[in-house]
Amino acid sequence: MHWRKPNLGLREFKGSKENNLFDHQGCGWFLDPHETDPAHKYKSAHRPLDSSSHPHAACLAHSSDGLRWHEYNQGRPVTGRAADTLNQIVLDERAQVYRLFTRTDFGAGGGPTELRGAREMINPDVKADPTNWKTVRNWIFDREGSAEAKRRQIHTVNFWQHEGIDFGLMVVMEWPTFNIPQVEVGDDRRRHERDVWNCYLATRRGGHACDWDLTWIYAERPLIPRGPDGTFDKDMIHNAATIVTWQDEHWLYYTGWPNGHMRHPYLPAIGLAKLPLDRFVYLEPWKNAEPGWLITKPFKLEGDRLELNADARDGWLAIEVLDVDDNPLPGFTREESTRLEAADGLRLAPRWRDQADLAGLRGRIVRLKVYLKRAQLFAFQVK
Numbered sequence: 001m002h003w004r005k006p007n008l009g010l011r012e013f014k015g016s017k018e019n020n021l022f023d024h025q026g027c028g029w030f031l032d033p034h035e036t037d038p039a040h041k042y043k044s045a046h047r048p049l050d051s052s053s054h055p056h057a058a059c060l061a062h063s064s065d066g067l068r069w070h071e072y073n074q075g076r077p078v079t080g081r082a083a084d085t086l087n088q089i090v091l092d093e094r095a096q097v098y099r100l101f102t103r104t105d106f107g108a109g110g111g112p113t114e115l116r117g118a119r120e121m122i123n124p125d126v127k128a129d130p131t132n133w134k135t136v137r138n139w140i141f142d143r144e145g146s147a148e149a150k151r152r153q154i155h156t157v158n159f160w161q162h163e164g165i166d167f168g169l170m171v172v173m174e175w176p177t178f179n180i181p182q183v184e185v186g187d188d189r190r191r192h193e194r195d196v197w198n199c200y201l202a203t204r205r206g207g208h209a210c211d212w213d214l215t216w217i218y219a220e221r222p223l224i225p226r227g228p229d230g231t232f233d234k235d236m237i238h239n240a241a242t243i244v245t246w247q248d249e250h251w252l253y254y255t256g257w258p259n260g261h262m263r264h265p266y267l268p269a270i271g272l273a274k275l276p277l278d279r280f281v282y283l284e285p286w287k288n289a290e291p292g293w294l295i296t297k298p299f300k301l302e303g304d305r306l307e308l309n310a311d312a313r314d315g316w317l318a319i320e321v322l323d324v325d326d327n328p329l330p331g332f333t334r335e336e337s338t339r340l341e342a343a344d345g346l347r348l349a350p351r352w353r354d355q356a357d358l359a360g361l362r363g364r365i366v367r368l369k370v371y372l373k374r375a376q377l378f379a380f381q382v383k
Contacts, residue, residue: 001272008067022067028088028158028241029066040127042066045087045100048077058083058102060130072130079119079133081105085171086156088241089126093161095207097122100133101157106140106149112179115140116153120208136208141172143218150179152217155197158241163278163379168202168212169223169239169252177262189230195260197236198222201280224254224273232256232269248346250275277346278309282376291373296380298324301366303382304359307347308340308370315374316341319350321358322367331355334371358382 011021029044042063048055049071057077061069072078083102092099104119117140121133141152155171175194201223202212216223227233233256240253252273257266285292310317316339321332328334336353349357370377 010067022069028086029063030088030090030242031066032091033093034091035127037127039064039070043089043098043126044069045083045089045102047084047087049075056081056084058087058100060089060126062127072126078131079121082116083119086158086238086241088158090159090242092122092159092207094164095122097124098126099159101159103154103156104138106138114178115149116155116173117141118154118157120157122208139212141214141217143214151175153179156238158239160242162243162245164205166204166207167243167280168204169241169243170200170202170217171238172198172200172217173261174198177260189234189258191226191229191231191234192260195235195262196226197238197257197261198226199224199237199239199254224252227256230258232258232267233271234258235260235263245277248277250277250280278379280378282311282378283372284376285372285374287374291371293369293371294377295322295326296368296370298365298367301358301361301364301382304357304362305383306350306358306368307381307383308350308377309346309379310340310348310375310377311344312340312372312375313342313344315372316343317373317375317377318371320369320371321361322369324365324367326367328369329361329366331360332358334369 005020007018008020008022009017011017013019013021027044027046029042032041032043035041040062044061045058046061048057048059058079059075059077060072062072063069079102082105085103088101090099100121102119104117105114106117107113107115117138119135120137121135123133140149142149153173153176155173158169160167160169174196177195199222200217202214204210204212224237226237236257238255244251254271254273255268256271257268259266283294318334318337318339320334320337321329323329331354332352338351340348340350
């Protein structure tokens with residue numbers, strides 16, 4: 001929450017090195033948890049330092065401290081055109097490959113004919129061969145036809161893995177002024193709805209073989225809502241490359257602008273959005289309806305304690321344990337379940353009349369049936 005700007009003495013600006021600047025443009029970097037060579041502990045994707053020959057490509061670098069960087073591939077780009085936003089290189093822990101996410105384009109480069117999309121590439125060993133990238137996905141917003149590719153365009157895709165799920169943090173340009181003539185123009189204190197950037201959440205399981213779930217983008221439900229009239233983030237929001245999980249909260253730093261992409265002055269500032277642990281999405285029954293229920297997929301019970309991340313402050317929830325044929329297991333039926341009423345917590349522990357936990361079912365294939373009345377279920381886990 002409280003930051004200081006260190007005097008790095010690395011880069012001259014206006015005749016002085018008394019500043020906190022360093023030499024990489026558009027730099028997205030990470031600490032490689034499996035790197036054994038200290039000189040390559042940090043890896044980054046950035047725009048070329050000399051942008052005269054390849055202004056819209058991605059280069060790679062490595063560092064021992066995150067401040068002093070050394071180029072891979074002699075500073076030459078490892079991608080083609082349009083990788084000029086917040087490029088990201090990251091290690092996919094599950095697949096054990098490096099992933100590189102950049103912007104790309106599907107139309108003529110630059111101007112009103114450019115249609116901005118996203119590119120995903122993989123490399124098994126960046127240090128051994130920083131050029132050995134394979135493009136596994138190029139995509140663009142076109143579910144609604146070619147007109148959508150003009151009014152809804154991707155600016156940045158960033159990748160974050162959490163609890164077995166791939167999360168995509170997507171900055172989406174909506175009604176961009178260089179593709180669609182604007183009605184709302186001028187620099188004022190109003191919150192605009194055209195020529196704006198919104199930050200959305202997408203998810204997938206199974207890596208690049210699976211499509212991103214873009215439900216929340218098409219539903220126009222941003223992860224971070226833009227501010228109201230007169231605020232620093234009323235027109236544009238751009239997230240940091242990853243999410244920090246800290247003391248049962250997810251923290252997402254972002255940059256906000258009070259004016260659209262093509263409206264000056266930009267006047268950016270940094271903000272912080274917080275979310276309770278794992279409360280990205282939830283399931284709930286219809287408001288004021290009879291209790292609803294959901295059934296999980298079958299899974300092997302490898303722990304003793306069930307924990308629910310749920311909000312039932314205005315209602316209740318109960319848990320029933322089923323076998324693979326959906327039959328309630330004796331001792332764990334709905335009738336024997338103790339309701340969690342007026343409860344709200346990240347680790348609510350359900351109980352049954354004669355069972356304090358699931359120890360007696362360890363090793364079995366089971367399903368959970370969750371009953372909810374005016375309640376929201378975000379997540380569950382077995383420990």
